[in-house]
Amino acid sequence: MKSAVETLNPTRVRLTVEVPFEELKxxxxxxxxxxxxQVTVPGFRKGKIPARVIDQRFGRGAVLEEAVxxxxxxxxxxxxxxxxLTPLGQPEVDITDLKxxxxxxxxxxxxxxxxxxxxxxxxxxxTVEATEVSDEDIDKSVEQLRERFASTSVVERAAAEGDVxxxxxxxxxxGEVLEDGVAQGVDYTIGSGELLEGIDAAVTGLxxxxxxxxxxxxxxxxxxxxxxxxxVDVQTVSARELPELDDDFAQLASEFDTLEELRGDSRKRxxxxxxxxxxxxxxxxxxxALIELVEVPVPEKLLADEINTRKHNLVNHQxxxxxxxxxxxxxxQEKTEEEFDAELKEQAEKGIRTQFxxxxxxxxEKLNVSQEELTEHLMRxxxxxxMSPDQFAQAIVEGGQVPMLVGEVARGKALAVxxxxxxxxxxxxxxxxxxxxxxxxxxxxxxxxTEEPAEAAAEGKADEKADAxxxxxxxxxxx
Numbered sequence: 001m002k003s004a005v006e007t008l009n010p011t012r013v014r015l016t017v018e019v020p021f022e023e024l025k026x027x028x029x030x031x032x033x034x035x036x037x038q039v040t041v042p043g044f045r046k047g048k049i050p051a052r053v054i055d056q057r058f059g060r061g062a063v064l065e066e067a068v069x070x071x072x073x074x075x076x077x078x079x080x081x082x083x084x085l086t087p088l089g090q091p092e093v094d095i096t097d098l099k100x101x102x103x104x105x106x107x108x109x110x111x112x113x114x115x116x117x118x119x120x121x122x123x124x125x126x127t128v129e130a131t132e133v134s135d136e137d138i139d140k141s142v143e144q145l146r147e148r149f150a151s152t153s154v155v156e157r158a159a160a161e162g163d164v165x166x167x168x169x170x171x172x173x174x175g176e177v178l179e180d181g182v183a184q185g186v187d188y189t190i191g192s193g194e195l196l197e198g199i200d201a202a203v204t205g206l207x208x209x210x211x212x213x214x215x216x217x218x219x220x221x222x223x224x225x226x227x228x229x230x231x232v233d234v235q236t237v238s239a240r241e242l243p244e245l246d247d248d249f250a251q252l253a254s255e256f257d258t259l260e261e262l263r264g265d266s267r268k269r270x271x272x273x274x275x276x277x278x279x280x281x282x283x284x285x286x287x288x289a290l291i292e293l294v295e296v297p298v299p300e301k302l303l304a305d306e307i308n309t310r311k312h313n314l315v316n317h318q319x320x321x322x323x324x325x326x327x328x329x330x331x332x333q334e335k336t337e338e339e340f341d342a343e344l345k346e347q348a349e350k351g352i353r354t355q356f357x358x359x360x361x362x363x364x365e366k367l368n369v370s371q372e373e374l375t376e377h378l379m380r381x382x383x384x385x386x387m388s389p390d391q392f393a394q395a396i397v398e399g400g401q402v403p404m405l406v407g408e409v410a411r412g413k414a415l416a417v418x419x420x421x422x423x424x425x426x427x428x429x430x431x432x433x434x435x436x437x438x439x440x441x442x443x444x445x446x447x448x449x450t451e452e453p454a455e456a457a458a459e460g461k462a463d464e465k466a467d468a469x470x471x472x473x474x475x476x477x478x479x
Contacts, residue, residue, distance in 0.1 A: 001017065001018065001019050001020070001023060001075065001078060001079070002017070002018045003015055003016065003017045003018075003078075003079035003082050003083065004016045005083040005085070008109070009297070010114045010115070010297040011088075011111055011112060011113075011114050011297050011298065011299040011300075011302075012109065012110070012111050012112065012299065013083075013085065013109070013110065013112055014107055014108070014109045015076070015079045015080070015083065015091075015107060015108040015109075015110070016105075016107050017075060017076070017079050017105065017106055017107070017108070018103060018104075018105050019071075019075055019103070019104040019105070020103065021099075021100075021101050021102050021103060021104065023071075024067055024068070024071055024104060026071075027067040027068070027070040027071035028063065028064075028067045030067070030070055031063050031064075031066035031067040031070060032051050032054060032063060033047075034066060035054055035058065035062070035063065035066065036048070036049050036054070039054075039057075039058065041053060041057060051063075060100065064098065064100065068095065068098065068104065071104075072093060072106070075104075075106075076091060076093065076108050079108070080110075085110075085112050086112055086113040087110045087111065087112055088110070088111040088112060088113060088299055088301075088302050089110065089111055089299075089301060089302060089305070090110070091108040091109060091110035092108065092109045092110070093106055093107070093108045094106060094107050094108075111299035111300075111301055111302055112299075113356060113359075114296065114297045114299075114356065116294060116295075116296060116356060116357060116360045117294070117295075118294060118357070118360055118361055118364055119293050119294065121290055121293060121418050121421055121422070122421045122422070124286055124289045124290065124293075124418065124421070124422035124423070125289075125422065125423040125424075125425070126282060126285035126286055126289060126422065126423075126424055126425075127285075127424075127425050127426070127427060128278050128281045128282050128285065128424060128425070128426055128427070128432060129274075129277070129278060129281060129426065129427055130278075130426040130427045130428050130430075131271060131274040131275050131278050131426070132274075132428075133267050133270045133271050133274065137270055138263050138266050138267055138270065141266045141269075141270060142245065142262065142263060142266055145253050145254075145266075146242050146243060146245065146249065146253075147242070148253075149242075149243050149249070149252060149253055150240045150241060150242050150243070151240070151241050151243075152164050152238040152239065152240050152241070153238060153239055153241065154236050154237065154238050155237055155238065155239045156207070156208070156237075157207065157237065158204075158205050158206060158207050158237070159190060159203050159204055159205065159206050159207070159234065159237045160190065160204060160205075161190050161191040161200070161204065162189070162190060162191060162239075162240055163189070163190050163237055163238060163239055163240065164187055164188065164189050164190075164237075164238040164239075164240060165187075165188055165190060165203050165206075165234050165235075165236065165237055165238070166185055166186070166187055166188075166234070166235040166236045166238075167186050167188060167203065167232050167233060167234055167235065168183070168184045168185070168186070168232070168233040168235065169181075169182065169183045169184075169186060169196075169230060169231070169232055170182050170230070170231045171218065171223075171228040171229070171230045172228060172229045172230075172231075173218075173223045173226050173227070173228050173229075178221065178222060178223055178228070179222065180221045180222050181218075181221065181223070181228065185235070188203075189240070190203060190204060196214075196216040196218075196219070196230060197216050197217065198214040198215065198216045198230070199214065199216070199230070199232060201214070202214040202230075202232050203232060203234055206234045206237075207234070207237060208234055208235060208236050208237055209233075209234065210233075210234045211231065211232065211233045211234070212231075212232050213229060213230065213231050213232070214229075214230055214232070215227060215228070215229055215230070216228060216230055217331075217332075219332065220322055220323050220324065221323050222323065224322075224323060224324045224325075224328040224332075225324075225327070225328035225329075225331040225332060245259060246259055247259050249262075250262040278426070278432065278434075279434050282419060282422075282424045282432065282434055283415060283419055286415070286418055286419045286422045286424070287354065287415060287418075289422070290357060290418055291350070291353055291354060291357060294353075294357050296352075296353040296356050296357060298349055298352050298353060299352075302352060303345070303348055303349060303352060306348040306351065306352060307341075307344055307345055307348045310344055310347065310348055311344060314326075314329075326340075355411065358410075358411035358414045358415060359407070359410075359411065359414075361414035361415075361417065361418070362410045362411065362413070362414045365414065365417055367410055367413045367414060367417070368410075369406050369409045369410050369413070373409050373413075374405060374406060374409055377405060377408065377409045377412075378392065378393055378396070378405060381405070419434065420434075420435075
């Protein structure tokens with residue numbers, strides 16, 4: 001077999017392959033055997049029909065077609081290996097010549113991973129938010145805890161901000177009550193913003209038994225995005241009473257004996273949370289800076305497939321679960337379809353570039369993934385998917401997605417190498433040490449233990465975890 005590689009552009013090649021006919025012998029034998037099992041010829045036992053009879057009765061062309069279809073995948077793979085190519089996706093094959101007992105010629109066009117030069121990244125410098133925790137931050141944290149222990153009591157007066165009202169709701173669109181537009185006995189805290197826009201003004205000033213009507217855009221349900229006329233009936237008005245901020249509250253709301261101890265614990269938790277956020281911000285900014293340094297051509301077909309996959313996930317999984325369609329979603333986001341498509345393309349391009357660059361870094365730095373690292377990553381992914389570790393592991397193995405998970409861990413380690421080499425400063429101008437910070441569970445919060453930014457960019461997972469298994473498998477096939 002002879003093969004030649006023609007570079008069409010940095011991400012696409014054409015293979016030209018010539019195969020002597022004798023190399024098709026095994027495929028021809030397999031073709032005759034297969035046809036033998038499928039047809040019946042009077043005077044011959046099934047499976048014992050001579051090749052010349054099959055040629056006479058069904059045509060040599062049918063045999064050649066079957067043999068070529070059998071041989072092409074193996075011949076193509078051999079040409080790929082000979083050319084030392086890394087193909088992406090399926091090739092477009094065209095048989096250019098087929099001469100019986102002489103020669104088979106074909107071409108195969110396929111996208112390939114582009115060759116990438118990783119420049120010196122040690123000069124990357126990024127700025128992240130400082131992790132200072134103010135007294136106001138602690139006050140807010142303790143106040144949120146206090147809100148959770150608030151009690152309510154029914155009052156005989158008009159509703160005011162901060163009160164809890166029990167209401168019945170009825171939504172109409174074009175004068176018709178929606179089937180899913182009726183709700184009864186809903187508890188709502190005035191001013192919380194947790195229900196429909198306009199409800200705060202409607203119920204403020206109403207007493208038990210009072211009613212009001214207001215107009216609001218529906219955020220979910222069968223008429224999401226539509227303007228609705230909403231009637232609200234107030235059943236009861238309750239005042240919220242907050243506990244006193246003292247040692248008794250500390251003992252009620254926590255394991256601490258004094259309010260001072262509770263505030264000290266709040267400070268520690270806030271510091272840990274901000275350090276984690278700081279580490280994540282550093283990863284994202286370092287990754288963006290790295291991508292800016294590298295010229296990465298993107299295969300057009302791979303980009304189109306990635307865009308379609310992301311759009312499919314959004315429309316058929318995320319929005320469908322919320323009872324929304326794309327048009328309603330765009331109205332809520334106040335975007336045109338053109339703006340949405342442009343953003344989706346930008347995200348997909350960034351994801352592909354990120355994966356290519358980090359994969360190249362994995363090779364350059366000769367990074368390996370240990371069984372322990374893979375297991376830890378699997379546990380985190382299982383937790384985010386809502387499945388048990390055993391269920392998630394079974395789904396990964398059955399779907400042939402183990403290489404995908406290994407790739408995610410390796411890319412996370414590659415990003416960690418770059419973050420470690422970069423200079424990270426906070427907004428106070430101080431150099432940030434991202435290693436050995438511990439979160440409240442005792443796990444280190446460093447670049448290596450938090451691969452999410454790399455995964456989200458490279459795989460588009462951040463918004464697609466609800467139904468990722470099938471799409472992950474599809475991506476693994478592509479890369």
